[in-house]
Amino acid sequence: ALRVEPENVDSLAGLAQALLACRRHDEAIAAFDRALRLRDDLPALHLGRATALLRTGHHGEALAEYEIALACEPDNLDAALGCGATLHYTGRTADALDLYERLRPQFPDTAALPYNRGILLRALGRRDDAIASFREAVACDPAHRDAWHSLGIVLSEVRRNGAHLPVTALVDQFYSEVQALGGSRWDTSSLIVPLRKLATDSADR
Numbered sequence: 001a002l003r004v005e006p007e008n009v010d011s012l013a014g015l016a017q018a019l020l021a022c023r024r025h026d027e028a029i030a031a032f033d034r035a036l037r038l039r040d041d042l043p044a045l046h047l048g049r050a051t052a053l054l055r056t057g058h059h060g061e062a063l064a065e066y067e068i069a070l071a072c073e074p075d076n077l078d079a080a081l082g083c084g085a086t087l088h089y090t091g092r093t094a095d096a097l098d099l100y101e102r103l104r105p106q107f108p109d110t111a112a113l114p115y116n117r118g119i120l121l122r123a124l125g126r127r128d129d130a131i132a133s134f135r136e137a138v139a140c141d142p143a144h145r146d147a148w149h150s151l152g153i154v155l156s157e158v159r160r161n162g163a164h165l166p167v168t169a170l171v172d173q174f175y176s177e178v179q180a181l182g183g184s185r186w187d188t189s190s191l192i193v194p195l196r197k198l199a200t201d202s203a204d205r
Contacts, residue, residue: 043076077112127161
């Protein structure tokens, strides 16, 4: 298609995405640049270029692209998460958290934002807030395994620091039973059911 119509933005975008999928990042960036010279108002092009830049260590340029994408489409969750993740990668975790806080009203029913917010809160040592954020994520999406896994990790950290929470005792009991049956510490899938029950019981009190 590009041979027939070399300045076709859809064809260039398709080429850029294909190169990105093949991890040919420098070529992908060049293709995104060509497409953006034709249409700089398409968030998908900025997002794709940001991904390629991020993977090649160009964090500043990647952040700028994510911000442009978010400005073009304020309800674009990928752009929002990309901005936050890039800020975190560059050591600006507090700024990333501030961004997620500002964006929370725009994404009230998605698990991705509270999950990523929980990751940042844990990185800042705010474990109680991280637990609340991970719980918010699993409330939005009970099948979100990463959120359940992260919740378990933070609760384990709280236990090691001497805190006493009902859910911590539940986690300890569960793992003791699993290991007694010959399982490993990471046999976590069955833990989801008792954790959900405890959360429901706590909410009803």
